Amino acid sequence: MKKTLLPFFIFGAISSVNALNLETLTGDTKLSCEALLCLASPIKPPECGPALARYFGIDARHWSDVITKRRNFLNLCPTDDQKDPELSKYKNEIxxxxxxxxxxxxxxxRIEKTILRTETICTSNGAGNGSTCKDVSYYGYRINPQLTNSCKLLASSKYTDYHLKYTCNSKFYEKKDWDNGYELKEISQEIYNALPVSQREQGEKLTPISYVEFVRLPANKRKQEGFRKYYRIDIGYYQKIVIKKDCWINEK
Structure with missing residues (x-):
């Protein structure tokens, strides 16, 4: 691990090990100290990979045994936590x-999924044979706005640099919009023409109409969806609104 990547706020917490000469350590002792430092920040440089893999790779049949093994591993790093209750809590409890x-x-x-709405869709079985109906659920997606338990624990220590903030709204987006990475906002043709090409999109605009109006339209100008739902096909003008997905940031 490079010296310049070590979080400055934990330097003073290491006693018999000179944090600026971490390269002099070897094996699990070095990985233990690196894990202490890397876990203190939400920004993980590539050099943290081996230490974090070693730490989260500690396994046992029972969770209590995992905790014991983790504590033993972390205590390989010679920190002076006996004189510092906060450091001891960070290492041995958090x-x-x-x-x-x-x-x-x-x-x-962490993508969160929820049911936005449920619609009953009916299709005709033919003249005199009634119809078949089924409930169809439509899902919405967003980046989860809740911190994980691990993040809450880490943010509670004075030896960490966790100042996490959620910067997106709490809206759930339709699956099609989420997959595309943008939602469509209907606008006038005048505004549409003034937009950069990358922000424009044309598409079908379905206007509900009566059955009488429906049968009078040519086939390419009408559409039926579900049972007794009739639409006129118009041209819709839309602006692409990018869906922000890098919602979590760490405020300094």
Missing amino acids: LVNLDGECSTDSLNK
Whole structure:
């Protein structure tokens, strides 16, 4: 691990080990000290990979045994935590109970899914044979706005640099919009023409009409969706509104 990547706020917490000469350590002792430093920040440089893999790779049949093994591993790093209750808490209570890594990258990968609405869709079985109906659920997606338990634990220590903030709204987006990475806002043709090409999109605009109006339209100007739902096909003008997905940041 490079010296310049070590979080400055934990330098003073290491006693018999000179934090600026961490390269002189070897094996699990070095990995233990690196884990203490890397877990203190939501920004994880690539050099943290081996230490974090070693730490979260500690396993046992029972969770209590995992905690014991983690505590033993972390205590390989010769920190002077007996004189510092906060450091002892960070090492022996907070870190050992993490159920996963906490980083802005991992938080921004936690996609939450919910049912936006449920519609009953009916289709005709033919003349005189009635119709068949079924309930169809439509889902919405967003980046989860809640911190994980690990992030809450880490943010509670004075030896960490966790000042996490959620910068997106709490809206759930339709699956199609979420997959596309943008939603469509209907606008006038005049505004549409003034937009950059990258922000424009044309598409079908379905206007509800009566059955009488429906049968009078040519086939390419009308559409039926579901049972007794009739529409006129118009041209819609839309602006692409990018869906922000890098919602979590760490405020300095």
